[in-house]
Amino acid sequence: MPAHRPAFPPSSPCRRPAPRGRWRAAIGAALLGLAAAAPAAAQAPLPTIALDARLRDDAGIRLGDTIAIAATPDGPARRMVVAAFARRTADPSEVARAEYKVRLHLADLQALLAYGDRVDRFAVVTRDSGATDRVVAGINARAFGFRAHRSRDIAVETGRTFAVINRFHRAIGVITILASAIFLLCIMLLRVEERRREVATLRLIGLSRRTVVRAILVEATAIAVLGAALGTGLGWAVSQVVNRYYQGLYRTPLVFSLVTGEVVALAVALSAGLGVGAGWLAARRVVGRPPLALLGR
Amino acid sequence: MRVALAVASLARHRTRTALAVAGIAVASAMLLDMVMLSSGMRLSFRELLDTRGYQVRLSPKGTLPFATEATVGDAAALVAAARAQPGVAVVAPNLGAQLVAPRGDGAVTVAALGVEAGVQGDYALREGRDAAAGELVASPAALAALGRRVGDTVSLGTGWDPQLRAFRELAPRRIVGVGRFYFLGADQPVVAMPLADLQATADGARRDRISSAMVRLAPGAEPAAVARALAAALPRVSVLTTADAVAQADERVAYFRNLAFILGSVSLAVGFLLVTTLMTVSVNERIGEIAVQRALGVQARRIVQQVVAEGLALSVAGGLLGLGLGLVTARYLDAILGDFPGLPPDIAFFVFQPRDAGTAMGLLVVAGTLAGILPSWRAARLPIAATLREEAVA
Numbered sequence: 001m002p003a004h005r006p007a008f009p010p011s012s013p014c015r016r017p018a019p020r021g022r023w024r025a026a027i028g029a030a031l032l033g034l035a036a037a038a039p040a041a042a043q044a045p046l047p048t049i050a051l052d053a054r055l056r057d058d059a060g061i062r063l064g065d066t067i068a069i070a071a072t073p074d075g076p077a078r079r080m081v082v083a084a085f086a087r088r089t090a091d092p093s094e095v096a097r098a099e100y101k102v103r104l105h106l107a108d109l110q111a112l113l114a115y116g117d118r119v120d121r122f123a124v125v126t127r128d129s130g131a132t133d134r135v136v137a138g139i140n141a142r143a144f145g146f147r148a149h150r151s152r153d154i155a156v157e158t159g160r161t162f163a164v165i166n167r168f169h170r171a172i173g174v175i176t177i178l179a180s181a182i183f184l185l186c187i188m189l190l191r192v193e194e195r196r197r198e199v200a201t202l203r204l205i206g207l208s209r210r211t212v213v214r215a216i217l218v219e220a221t222a223i224a225v226l227g228a229a230l231g232t233g234l235g236w237a238v239s240q241v242v243n244r245y246y247q248g249l250y251r252t253p254l255v256f257s258l259v260t261g262e263v264v265a266l267a268v269a270l271s272a273g274l275g276v277g278a279g280w281l282a283a284r285r286v287v288g289r290p291p292l293a294l295l296g297r
Numbered sequence: 298m299r300v301a302l303a304v305a306s307l308a309r310h311r312t313r314t315a316l317a318v319a320g321i322a323v324a325s326a327m328l329l330d331m332v333m334l335s336s337g338m339r340l341s342f343r344e345l346l347d348t349r350g351y352q353v354r355l356s357p358k359g360t361l362p363f364a365t366e367a368t369v370g371d372a373a374a375l376v377a378a379a380r381a382q383p384g385v386a387v388v389a390p391n392l393g394a395q396l397v398a399p400r401g402d403g404a405v406t407v408a409a410l411g412v413e414a415g416v417q418g419d420y421a422l423r424e425g426r427d428a429a430a431g432e433l434v435a436s437p438a439a440l441a442a443l444g445r446r447v448g449d450t451v452s453l454g455t456g457w458d459p460q461l462r463a464f465r466e467l468a469p470r471r472i473v474g475v476g477r478f479y480f481l482g483a484d485q486p487v488v489a490m491p492l493a494d495l496q497a498t499a500d501g502a503r504r505d506r507i508s509s510a511m512v513r514l515a516p517g518a519e520p521a522a523v524a525r526a527l528a529a530a531l532p533r534v535s536v537l538t539t540a541d542a543v544a545q546a547d548e549r550v551a552y553f554r555n556l557a558f559i560l561g562s563v564s565l566a567v568g569f570l571l572v573t574t575l576m577t578v579s580v581n582e583r584i585g586e587i588a589v590q591r592a593l594g595v596q597a598r599r600i601v602q603q604v605v606a607e608g609l610a611l612s613v614a615g616g617l618l619g620l621g622l623g624l625v626t627a628r629y630l631d632a633i634l635g636d637f638p639g640l641p642p643d644i645a646f647f648v649f650q651p652r653d654a655g656t657a658m659g660l661l662v663v664a665g666t667l668a669g670i671l672p673s674w675r676a677a678r679l680p681i682a683a684t685l686r687e688e689a690v691a
Contacts, residue, residue: 160638182320190578
């Protein structure tokens with residue numbers, strides 16, 4: 001191995017940009033090409049490779065093992081030493097992809113693919129956002145045959161899948177809220193109806209309709225807030241279960257369900273609002289009837 | 298008589314009953330949607346794979362068809378060997394690649410499929426004819442991206458050479474048809490051309506190579522048995538039956554199936570709770586009435602049946618309303634998920650089957666029946682004299 005080419009650090013996620021395009025061919029081939037091989041010859045160090053940590057778990061490969069890897073299933077294989085295992089990054093676009101990823105030094109991959117002195121893309125780090133705009137404009141104006149894109153523009157494009165998922169979740173949320181609103185209204189109506197004799201008595205001893213409505217509203221608010229608090233706790237617990245389950249299923253550190261302050265505030269506001277609204281409607285309905293009618297006379 | 302009593306009891310509190318039915322309808326709509334979602338993708342994907350009657354797929358060893366850019370060499374020999382296998386009727390090889398066409402200051406990238414026109418199963422012709430040498434069939438999205446129509450000629454190359462500052466292997470090809478491509482997104486620019494034409498690109502790097510092949514079986518042949526024989530005869534490829542492909546796709550969309558299960562369960566629980574609450578309150582309100590019925594000689598069993606009938610009536614009414622609502626919301630949700638980039642046009646997430654409606658209704662009926670049992674059992678076991686006395690005092 002040339003002195004200027006370091007081995008992959010045998011820990012932590014590899015930070016190289018995710019390769020695509022023909023890279024994928026190598027990954028697909030890697031599934032086939034990986035096989036235990038004879039120990040590397042001492043006098044000719046083999047190139048190093050970083051493997052997907054899932055592959056380590058599935059194939060029982062260890063650091064220092066030598067594997068054979070080919071660009072195509074029937075292509076010539078090259079032996080490499082496993083120098084690192086890379087954990088999957090929390091990238092939503094990779095969640096449903098089952099194939100393993102391996103990382104090679106650029107020159108090794110170019111040689112394996114007979115790709116020549118070519119790359120698919122460059123990643124450029126700029127000093128600040130102003131410099132980014134200047135660099136993008138400069139490259140696009142001068143570098144004939146190249147096209148520069150801001151990372152955030154690419155993120156928007158690749159985020160289209162998740163925009164669809166978000167819309168789907170939002171639609172499901174609206175249906176859930178509708179069902180909850182009807183459920184709450186029904187429960188509040190039942191609670192108030194159940195106490196119609198009590199309400200009639202309060203009215204008969206001189207309490208105004210407004211006072212009765214307010215009393216019911218206070219009760220409805222208390223129930224709604226208590227329910228919202230319990231729901232928040234339950235939601236947090238469910239969120240933990242969901243994350244554990246999907247992280248295990250997809251073997252990814254990606255967080256699937258995130259309970260933020262904003263989400264809690266929205267849930268509590270919605271529950272409280274719905275509860276109070278349902279209570280108010282139910283109260284208006286019961287105080288609109290004469291007290292004696294409420295007593296069944 | 299029991300049904301009439303149950304209906305009368307529900308009609309006594311119309312607002313409450315209407316709200317309960319509405320709540321159950323929304324829960325049942327969600328339940329139906331989730332039942333449809335849980336099986337819809339599998340069904341839809343299976344139908345997509347079966348569109349042209351190809352039951353087995355071959356792809357480079359260790360890969361899924363078109364999941365990577367891997368190809369397999371000695372394709373002619375491979376296809377010939379596959380065609381020679383017993384039970385194999387047709388083998389349709391194909392090669393996938395990307396081509397570019399200069400347009401204005403930039404270039405348009407299109408997905409290209411190399412196919413054998415007589416046996417291909419990748420697209421259906423919508424207009425024109427299949428492509429001969431030097432010709433291609435384009436998707437509507439490709440025509441739009443290229444700014445061309447049927448009959449026009451378009452120059453396609455294999456990439457950009459920054460050193461020469463020119464497109465590599467730029468060659469004119471005539472557009473002779475418009476196709477609807479089954480396995481690629483409706484918004485994806487794609488062209489199909491003779492396999493030999495595409496194999497001749499990339500400076501010979503694609504010569505005699507294919508990305509995958511589809512196999513149609515002879516009548517009566519068993520896909521699993523033919524797949525086993527193909528796998529044994531062709532060690533360089535992975536052999537996948539439609540059932541295997543559906544199972545693999547199932548793993549990828551486990552998120553939606555799990556979501557469907559969770560939301561379906563929650564919907565059922567909400568419906569159950571709603572009916573239970575309503576029936577409990579309803580029975581509590583009618584304690585005196587039930588005690589009188591019991592005092593008059595009505596059997597406890599009859600009381601239980603009447604209360605259960607009420608719960609059942611609510612569930613059935615809400616469920617029927619929910620079926621219609623569920624179909625409308627399923628269409629809306631399917632339209633949202635249909636916007637997934639690259640999704641084949643024939644893939645649907647929510648597929649209605651009468652069995653799904655039956656499952657949703659059946660679950661609701663069971664939930665409604667169970668929801669009525671506990672309150673009715675309590676009502677039927679009330680001590681008659683004590684209850685009558687308490688009610689009279691109240």
